Amino acid sequence: MTQLSNSISRSQVEQLVRQALSQQLGAGFAAAASSAPNPLVVNISARHIHLSQEHLEILFGKGAELEIQKDLYQEGYFAATQTVAIVGPRRRMIPNVRVLGPCRGETQVELAFTDTISLGLDVPIRISGDIKGTPGCVLMGPKGVVDLEYGVIRAARHVHMSPADCAYYGCSNGDKLHLRIESAGCTTVLEDVVVRENPEVKLEVHIDTDEGNAVDLDHATSVKLYVPESCKCKHS
Numbered sequence: 001m002t003q004l005s006n007s008i009s010r011s012q013v014e015q016l017v018r019q020a021l022s023q024q025l026g027a028g029f030a031a032a033a034s035s036a037p038n039p040l041v042v043n044i045s046a047r048h049i050h051l052s053q054e055h056l057e058i059l060f061g062k063g064a065e066l067e068i069q070k071d072l073y074q075e076g077y078f079a080a081t082q083t084v085a086i087v088g089p090r091r092r093m094i095p096n097v098r099v100l101g102p103c104r105g106e107t108q109v110e111l112a113f114t115d116t117i118s119l120g121l122d123v124p125i126r127i128s129g130d131i132k133g134t135p136g137c138v139l140m141g142p143k144g145v146v147d148l149e150y151g152v153i154r155a156a157r158h159v160h161m162s163p164a165d166c167a168y169y170g171c172s173n174g175d176k177l178h179l180r181i182e183s184a185g186c187t188t189v190l191e192d193v194v195v196r197e198n199p200e201v202k203l204e205v206h207i208d209t210d211e212g213n214a215v216d217l218d219h220a221t222s223v224k225l226y227v228p229e230s231c232k233c234k235h236s
Contacts, residue, residue: 029181029220037164038203042179042223043073044212045155047115048098049084049139050108055148056099059084059141066101073204074160077101086111087138088119109137109152112208116154126153127194155208158194159225160201170227173197179205180224183216190215191228 028043057064059082066080080099086109087093094115108131116123121135136148159177166172172195179190193205205225207217 029217029223035168037168038162040203040205040223040225041073042181042205042207042217042220044209044217045110045206046098046209047094047109047111048079048100049086049110050100050104051084052105052107053103055107055139055146056082056103058144058146059139061143064143066099066103068101072100074201082141085140086119087140088121090120092119093140094119106131107139107146107148107151109139109148110155110208111152112210113154114210116152121152123152123154125156127156127158127196128153155206156194157190157192157205157207157211158196159203159205161195161197161203162199162201163197165203166195166197169225171195175227178226178228179207180222180226181215181217181220182222183220186214186216188215193225 028041030039030041051059051066056066066078066082068078069081070079072078078101080101082099083096084099085093085095086097094111097109108128110128111119111121111123119137121137123135124133126134131151131153134150135152136150137152139146139148157179159179161169161171169177171177175195176191177193177195179193181188181190190207190211205223207215212218
């Protein structure tokens with residue numbers, strides 16, 4: 001077995017960790033800090049849909065079950081082989097929208113801003129699961145159609161964190177952090193990254209396709225997640 005030299009630098013260690021994570025993640029960015037409990041992973045969450053079992057069977061036939069195409073970074077979650085078409089009020093369609101599993105209690109569609117404009121939908125930014133009062137759409141599958149009354153959202157950019165991660169970054173569930181992404185000509189600070197604390201999750205930031213393209217995440221050279229400083233100016 002090959003042994004690593006005792007003189008290996010911190011940057012080399014971080015590069016090795018990044019390469020290992022990249023092999024597991026595919027698209028996205030991973031950064032490792034020596035003092036952090038876990039490496040920071042930033043991934044683009046492309047348009048997708050979560051189906052209830054009832055809607056799954058309407059769209060794909062009675063007794064249908066989700067088939068795993070690829071496991072996601074968070075354990076227990078996966079991209080399914082099944083896809084659906086989404087139709088908006090303008091009768092414009094987005095085909096082949098990936099279903100993510102496992103099934104949920106209620107169907108939820110997550111789109112980027114560009115997608116909603118194309119479909120003619122006025123969609124609010126929400127945390128996943130907060131779908132009351134949101135617009136609906138028509139879902140088309142190989143076996144049937146669902147006229148979804150509500151459930152279409154633009155997912156708020158967010159970060160999944162364990163209690164250890166929250167302690168390290170100095171935040172708690174529901175807080176809003178800043179994410180600085182450095183890439184050539186596109187360096188940007190994304191604000192309002194909502195903390196979603198759960199002891200069962202890995203540290204991972206989710207941004208949508210529009211945001212990922214705007215910051216050129218695929219070619220990012222560094223990322224930094226941090227608590228924003230309070231305003232120090234004096235107001236009369």
